[in-house]
Each structure stands twice: as C-alpha cells, then as structure tokens.
Amino acid sequence: MKIINKSDLKSLKRSVDQGTEEQRKTVQEIIAQVKQQGDKAVKEYTERFDKAKLDALKVTKGEFEQAYDSLDGEFVEILKEAAKNITAFHEKQRSTSWFDSSEDGTILGQKITPIDAAGVYVPGGTAAYPSSVFMNVIPAQVAGVKKIVMVTPPDEDGNVPDGVLLAAHILGVEDVYKVGGAQAIAALAYGTETIPAVDKITGPGNVFVALAKREVFGDVDIDMIAGPSEIAVLADETARASEIAADLLSQAEHDARSSSVLVTNSEPLAQSVQKEVQSQLDRLPRADIARQSVEDYGMIVLCETWDEAVDTINEIAPEHLEVVTEDPFQELGKIKHAGAIFLGPYSSEPVGDYFAGPNHVLPTNGTARFSSPLNVDDFTKKSSVISYSRQALENNVDKIARFARLEGLEAHARAVETRKERWK
Structure with missing residues (x-):
C-alpha cells in the first residue's frame, strides 16, 4: 500500500465499468429473448451460464424448511x-402524506404511496449474502410494498x-427464484x-447485471449502478495501526x-499502517483478491494539515467512511460527502454491513456527492395534491392565463378562463 500526497489523489478515481461492446450486445440479446420466450429463455440461459438445469425456477417450501433446519440455532x-x-x-425513515389548507379554500398536499412490486437481486458466486437480502427487502417492507420478488443464481446442482x-x-x-445474471x-x-414483473429492481451484481439494469431502466426503476466497494479512513495519531489495517482489508477482500x-496527517501512523497491511495480508483466506486490490487501488494519503485531510475525504466522497480520531463527533459536521459514516474506534465498517441497522447499499465511486444509501423513500412515490x-x-x-400565454400556450389559458362561466 503506497503512501502518496493529496496531489496524487487523481489516481484513485475509477470509472464505472461500462462493459465492452460485446458484453452490451450479449445483454441486449438476453433481454430480448427473455421478453419473447419467458421461462424457456431463463432456463436456457441458467443452464448455459450457471451450469444448472432446472425443472422449476421457484424455490419450494421444502427448500426453505431444509435451509432453516440445516443452520445452527445460534446463527x-x-x-x-x-x-x-x-x-x-x-x-x-417513514414519510407521511401531508395537506395544507388556506383561508381561500385551497388545499395543497403530498400523498405518499408505496410502489406495488419490488424485485431484489441477491448475488451468488463465491459467497452467500444473507445481508443483501435484509438490506434490500426490509426498506421495501417498511415502505409498505406488498409484492417482493427475489432472484438469486443457483449453483450447478x-x-x-x-x-x-x-x-x-x-x-x-x-x-x-433460482435465476441470476442479465x-x-x-x-x-x-x-x-x-x-x-416488478416496478423497481435493487441489489448488486456483476457487470452483466449492471448492464442489464441500465437497459431496463425507464421500463422499471433501479436503485443505482454500483461500482466496486470502497472504504476511506480519516485518522489522527490516536488511531491504532492494527485496527486501521484490518478495516482497510475488510473491503479489499471483496x-x-x-x-x-487511509487519510491522515500523522506520518508515524501512515508508516505503521503500511506495515500492518502487508503483515495482515499474509493471513487472509482471500489474500490473492485483497492483495491485488491493495496494490492497484489501496493508498495512504499523507496530508500536511488536518484541514487538508478533511478536504481530501470530501473530494473522495467515499462509500464507507470511518472517522477514528480523538473526538470523531467534532469532525462529523465537516464531512459533506460519504455514503455511511462510522464514528470512533469501535465502529468498524462490518458493524454497518451486518448488524447495526443502517443500510449497506451505498453510493460508490464519488456518487455520494449527490446520492444517498438505499432507504424507505426509494420504495415509495409522491403524488402532488391540488x-x-x-x-x-x-x-x-x-394570472394563470397570462402566464400560459407568455409561454405561447393558448389552450392552457382558455382551460382556466372557461371556469369564469360558472360565476356569471
């Protein structure tokens, strides 16, 4: 993990994976075939890509019961x-409808309505992600969504x-349903x-899932096009190098x-964390993945002043931000851009991934400058009431008629003026 200064920060910026032209064409073909052939196409692609030949797509009651019985009670x-x-x-996070009345009898308001159906994509591959189920389903349920459909790729069996x-x-x-990919x-x-069919699709996936979400957006809503996971740690000399290194590697193994x-103004901490990362890497089961991540996208930004360190964090706008300082709450007001903010030495990033409560579906690649974690509002829509x-x-x-004519829309003007006939 290299140590750099703020001027070299541009090397961190990654573009969202847009996929190759061949991948985009493949996704477009898959979507077209599924639209035309339905289950037949889904089963054929599942056999082709996941090596699973399925008679039925839906998970049975027996499979749910077997899963429940197979796991120990403590888990x-x-x-x-x-x-x-x-x-x-x-x-x-629940929002409520509201109405406001005026003395002249005008009633204005906003009506909050949950979407009818949400689709949740849970990735498969080398790991199982029950946390993805919770983080995508629960806000939809709290919003009042009645129909929740989950898809996840099966193994070869x-x-x-x-x-x-x-x-x-x-x-x-x-x-x-046992289906993954585009x-x-x-x-x-x-x-x-x-x-x-659903009204909104949420959940992370590989490049083919991301490209498919791009293609269907507009016919349905989506949560985001998420990039690879990120963590930034803002730390001063009070932080422990072993803990910071462990937290950095918690994302590198993804x-x-x-x-x-790591962003700091402490050179001793920077050097200690650099050594700790290398030491801890050798003891990780997913060391090959984590090492490649650290070599290509891991860095320690050593700043001259604390203000420069805070500015650096806001420039990065990280998905996950840990603030490990003598008084982390004092820094909270200075942070403008971050998906989730973890304050203090005991708020390690996995606390948020699994257990604390806030959603772990977060904006990546700097999009925390203008977007938010997945939340209850994402599963509702707002109607204006007039x-x-x-x-x-x-x-x-x-006034309304004059405004309409200013825009050259005579029919708009006449639509309100015709009501004058009512009070002649």
Missing part, C-alpha cells in the same frame, strides 16, 4: 436480531445458499410465465477492484 438467532435492528432503523434462503424465510419472502433482471423487468484508503376553491381560482385565473 438463526443472530440473523433474526440483525433483521430486527435493520427494521428498527428503517422504520424511523440447482441450489441456493442456505443463508440466503434463511434470510428470506425470516422476512417472510416466499417469491424466490436474464434475472430481464425477468423482473418484463415478467415471465413464472416470475412476476473484489480486486475495491478501494481502501384542490382549488372557486374563490382561489377567481383570485388567480387572470
């Missing part, structure tokens, strides 16, 4: 407690990881004989393109 209780924490946090099924079972999600996104967007950055009284229209009809 079941841990998942239930995590779900409770995450639910409690998201319940505080046609099975879904027990932890993923257990998480879905705990939340009461019964519509779980074909899963297409099925959620347009529906098949078995898989119902993906070879993950980014791990009710004018006769008095209100009488008071404003000429």
Whole structure:
C-alpha cells in the first residue's frame, strides 16, 4: 500500500465499468429473448451460464424448511436480531402524506404511496449474502410494498445458499427464484410465465447485471449502478495501526477492484499502517483478491494539515467512511460527502454491513456527492395534491392565463378562463 500526497489523489478515481461492446450486445440479446420466450429463455440461459438445469425456477417450501433446519440455532438467532435492528432503523425513515389548507379554500398536499412490486437481486458466486437480502427487502417492507420478488443464481446442482434462503424465510419472502445474471433482471423487468414483473429492481451484481439494469431502466426503476466497494479512513495519531489495517482489508477482500484508503496527517501512523497491511495480508483466506486490490487501488494519503485531510475525504466522497480520531463527533459536521459514516474506534465498517441497522447499499465511486444509501423513500412515490376553491381560482385565473400565454400556450389559458362561466 503506497503512501502518496493529496496531489496524487487523481489516481484513485475509477470509472464505472461500462462493459465492452460485446458484453452490451450479449445483454441486449438476453433481454430480448427473455421478453419473447419467458421461462424457456431463463432456463436456457441458467443452464448455459450457471451450469444448472432446472425443472422449476421457484424455490419450494421444502427448500426453505431444509435451509432453516440445516443452520445452527445460534446463527438463526443472530440473523433474526440483525433483521430486527435493520427494521428498527428503517422504520424511523417513514414519510407521511401531508395537506395544507388556506383561508381561500385551497388545499395543497403530498400523498405518499408505496410502489406495488419490488424485485431484489441477491448475488451468488463465491459467497452467500444473507445481508443483501435484509438490506434490500426490509426498506421495501417498511415502505409498505406488498409484492417482493427475489432472484438469486443457483449453483450447478440447482441450489441456493442456505443463508440466503434463511434470510428470506425470516422476512417472510416466499417469491424466490433460482435465476441470476442479465436474464434475472430481464425477468423482473418484463415478467415471465413464472416470475412476476416488478416496478423497481435493487441489489448488486456483476457487470452483466449492471448492464442489464441500465437497459431496463425507464421500463422499471433501479436503485443505482454500483461500482466496486470502497472504504476511506480519516485518522489522527490516536488511531491504532492494527485496527486501521484490518478495516482497510475488510473491503479489499471483496473484489480486486475495491478501494481502501487511509487519510491522515500523522506520518508515524501512515508508516505503521503500511506495515500492518502487508503483515495482515499474509493471513487472509482471500489474500490473492485483497492483495491485488491493495496494490492497484489501496493508498495512504499523507496530508500536511488536518484541514487538508478533511478536504481530501470530501473530494473522495467515499462509500464507507470511518472517522477514528480523538473526538470523531467534532469532525462529523465537516464531512459533506460519504455514503455511511462510522464514528470512533469501535465502529468498524462490518458493524454497518451486518448488524447495526443502517443500510449497506451505498453510493460508490464519488456518487455520494449527490446520492444517498438505499432507504424507505426509494420504495415509495409522491403524488402532488391540488384542490382549488372557486374563490382561489377567481383570485388567480387572470394570472394563470397570462402566464400560459407568455409561454405561447393558448389552450392552457382558455382551460382556466372557461371556469369564469360558472360565476356569471
């Protein structure tokens, strides 16, 4: 992990993976085939890409029960407690409809309505992600979404990881389908004989999933096009190098393109963390992935002043930000851009990944400058409510008509003026 100064920070910026032209064409073809052939295409692509030949796409009640029975009771209780924490946090995000009336009889307001159906993509591959189930499903449930459809790729034997099924079972999600990749996104967007269409698709995936989400956006809503995971740590001389190194590697092991950055004004800390990262790397099961990540996208930014360190964090706008300083709350007001902010030495990033309650679906690659974590509002829509009284229209009809004619829209003007006939 190299030590750099702020002027070299531009080397950190990564573009979102747009995919190759060949990959985009492949995704477009998959979507077209799923739209035309439904389940048949989904099964064929599942056999082709996941090596799983499926008779049925939907997870059965027996498979849910087997997953529940296969995991030890302590793990079941841990998942239930995590779900409770995450639910409690998201319940505080609820928005309510509101209405405001004026003396002239005007009533204006905003009506909050949950979307009808949400689709959740849970990635497969080298690991199982029950946490992804919780973080995508729970805010939708709190918002009041009635139909939640989950898709996740099967292994070659046609099975879904027990932890993923257990998480879905705990939340009461019964519509779980064994399908991944672009074909899963297409099925959620347009529906098949078995898989119902939804209004919004959330959840991370590989480049084919990301490209498919881009293609279907507009026909359905999506959460974001997420890039590789990121962590930045803002630390002063009071931080422990061993803890900072461990936190940096917690993201490096995700993906070879993950980014791990320490920002500090303490040279002794910078040098100690550099040594600790190398030492701890050798003891990680996923050392090859983490080492590649650290070599390509890991760095320690050594700043001349503390103000420069804070400015550097705001320039990075990281997905995850840990503030490990003598008084972390004193720094909170200075942080403008970060997806999730972890304050103090005991708030290690995995606390947020799994258990504390806030959502771990976060903006990446600098998009925390203008976007937010997945939340309850993402699963609702807002309708404006307008009710004018006769008095209100009488008071404003000429102003509205003049405004319309200023824009050259005569029919707009006449639409309000025709109401004058009512009070002749």
